[in-house]
Amino acid sequence: QKEVEQDPGPLSVPEGAIVSLNCTYSNSAFQYFMWYRQYSRKGPELLMYTYSSGNKEDGRFTAQVDKSSKYISLFIRDSQPSDSATYLCVTGFQKLVFGTGTRLLVSP
Amino acid sequence: EAGVTQFPSHSVIEKGQTVTLRCDPISGHDNLYWYRRVMGKEIKFLLHFVKESKQDESGMPNNRFLAERTGGTYSTLKVQPAELEDSGVYFCASSPPGQGAYEQYFGPGTRLTVT
Numbered sequence: 001q002k003e004v005e006q007d008p009g010p011l012s013v014p015e016g017a018i019v020s021l022n023c024t025y026s027n028s029a030f031q032y033f034m035w036y037r038q039y040s041r042k043g044p045e046l047l048m049y050t051y052s053s054g055n056k057e058d059g060r061f062t063a064q065v066d067k068s069s070k071y072i073s074l075f076i077r078d079s080q081p082s083d084s085a086t087y088l089c090v091t092g093f094q095k096l097v098f099g100t101g102t103r104l105l106v107s108p
Numbered sequence: 109e110a111g112v113t114q115f116p117s118h119s120v121i122e123k124g125q126t127v128t129l130r131c132d133p134i135s136g137h138d139n140l141y142w143y144r145r146v147m148g149k150e151i152k153f154l155l156h157f158v159k160e161s162k163q164d165e166s167g168m169p170n171n172r173f174l175a176e177r178t179g180g181t182y183s184t185l186k187v188q189p190a191e192l193e194d195s196g197v198y199f200c201a202s203s204p205p206g207q208g209a210y211e212q213y214f215g216p217g218t219r220l221t222v223t
Contacts, residue, residue, distance in 0.1 A: 002150070004150070036214075041216070042216055042217075043112070043199055043201075043214035043215050043216045043217050044151070044199070044214045045214065046211075046212070046213075088151070092153075094139070094141075094156050094163070094164065095141075095153045095156060095164055095166070095167070096141075096143070096151075096153060096212065097153070098143075098150045098151040098152070099150060100149070100150045101150070
């Protein structure tokens, strides 16, 4: 079993839609949960991080963590074509553990 | 401020040859990490330096891989001899002293193809 499970997609939505990206993790010891965004041929870029359970909002992005169910979500409001990228669900601390990523396509 | 840089961006070598990848972290970042993504798989941790010392090398696949960090600045990852399964994208990341997960800045990666 993978430590972080993500649906690889692709997830295709029209511009302006609300996007929901999800993943699950297996190790209950994890405390930090991150979402990285990766554009084609680029390195991962930290989008948001959350410590323990709860919500965190940053502009159009909201991250949610439910430690009781080991479930992590990222919501994108008013999605834009520039949001088209692969979104990586990540946990760990010094040694990051990645999901395979979900490819998001936002069409104009 | 310059980001994490990696060289080369792409390397194609034959099985059995040696390749050396280089990473220059962000200035002042004591922590340096190597990760790898092979085709169709998730990005996986290889090792972590704190300054010039190896803090965690639990992800190194075998002894054909050798990582060094000279003087706590840039780092090199040598693969000798390269095998077909070593093909993938090698990422380097760095973070400030005392930080970890939410402060790792990634380079663009080196795409390694072993033929």
